[in-house]
Amino acid sequence: MFSLRFRIAKWVMNHRGLSAAVFALVTLFFGIGLKDVKLDTIFSDLLPRDEPYVQVFKDHPNFGNPLTFTLMLQRKDGDIYNAETLSKVWNLTRDIDLAPGVDHDQILSISTEKARYAEATPFGIDMRPLMGDSVPTSPEEIADFKTRVEKSPNARTFLISADQSATLINATFIESRLDYAEAFKYVQGLVVAARDEHHNVYLAGQPALTGWVFTYKQEMFKIFAITLTALVVALALYMRNVVGIVTPIVTSIVAAIWGFGLTGWIKSPIEPLLMVVPLLLVARSFSHCVQFTERYYEIYAHLKDRKQAAEITM
Template identity: 60%
Template sequence: MRNRLIAVFCFVCITVFFAVGMRGLTIKTIFSDLLPKDDPYVQVFSDHPNFGNPLTVTVMIKRTTGDIYNADTLRKVWEFTRAIDLVPGINHDSLISIATEKARYAEATPNGVDMRPLMEDTVPSSQAALDDFRRRVEQSPNVRTFYVSGDETATIITAAFLENLLDYDVVFSSVQDLAAKYRDDNHEVYVVGQPILTGWVYKLQEQTYMIFGITLLALVVALALYMRNIAGTLTPIICSSVAAVWGFGLVGWISAPIEPLLMIVPLLLVARSFSHCVQFSERYYEIYAHLKDKRKSAEVAMGVMMAPSILGVITEVLSQI
């Protein structure tokens, strides 16, 4: 309090420093950062990335009338398989459906066991070809169990994506556009997978920001109605805004992307800073009503509120570790 100008100068310099750091702020999902690195299962996954991939999109094409063994449905599966293989970031080796070469059936020959793709270079169209394709599926237990439904009305397509090349916006929009394209009166197309779930978060991001904005506006209105003076209203707003600049600026300086799903955390921290400032301001006005001296009231209020406020902040920090 005796060196208010120096304190204000340092305060402004620090705020400007963190404000500059906000230029490097990015909002992006990095899947590996969401996993607990000390978990043994996660460590096994990291050591053996070729055995499974959580960034997998599964597409189910379901025939609403009859089974999948018709030229129209198989053509959709064929075309969808090749279309999704063009989506940026896909791991081409992971793409599997009944229309890929990885889906094979076994057949005994005089020279041994012959392994061939279920579907050759063309989609079965004649009834004889369709019957032969059904026979091939029956001779492939893995395909029949995992890629064709029990009632034979649906089949799935699985495609994994490379994390270093994955753009959730692009994958989500591309796969959803394909699903809409191949969906008709006789076919339903369902899409699931972690990239699709995260894609929904990206798609609804603007709505999230609108909700945050309405929430903050409601906090400001409630504060104005409660304090009923300019200083008591502006002080928590300024302090909370500066706290947000410091937090986001630090994240920008260390080049750590912010996970969209965790954007609620900064909002909660700003709200908590809001709450602390309101308590400070309210205590200041209570003391000022008795002392009638602004500087002395500020000193007394800080002396009374500093210890419990710092204790509260430390408790919050430790609870996040």
């Protein structure tokens, strides 16, 4: 194995032009793939496929979905049973139904038809929506609506807080149509617009967390740029020669082209939260190349022959 490594190194040094041409062609090939590199989150790819709970989720997608935005509307100075707050619930529910990629059948609030109460009639049990085709506005309509809520344990337990000062609005999105950045921008706009002196609106859910990541994407790139600049400065202070500085930089750039180019060729989007991995790999390539360059100069100091020093180092 030792002699094989030497033969490979000797062949490369004796055919430097050919080796450089092959290296350049491979880099060019991966460089073409850079145009298809995409930062995106594919939620299903983050789940362990052999996990029983995940398999049940995939087999029965209509029974719950983690791709859900949850809005909480809170009245600051009382309960939700007033015309202003109920009107906000009504408008938020209908506005979020216009969000890009939303599943129109998976929107739930006290103003949707899915929120129902049970009422006994001479003909049996009748299930009716809590809120009809309009928002309760008069004191009598609001009192009637409150009575209906009391007849709906599910709404009272899962949609309205115990002190009756807050209510939830849930909107589930279709994974194949969900653009996290676009959907989050739209829903966050609704949240900001709905806040006033009497109401707080809060946003939660897995898509919201990922949306915040996309919101701060530019800041993330700035942090990476500062980190890479610090690496180069540290390298310059340590090596103090042109070759020792340029070689690790070129090596790391080529490694980045190969890695990102491969993801572009196989059409695999890069998860933003995993962008720290390429940064760590670049740091490792810096480290390896610095060691390689140092070893080259050590051997060259003894042999005074660049070709042979490079061959032995390799």
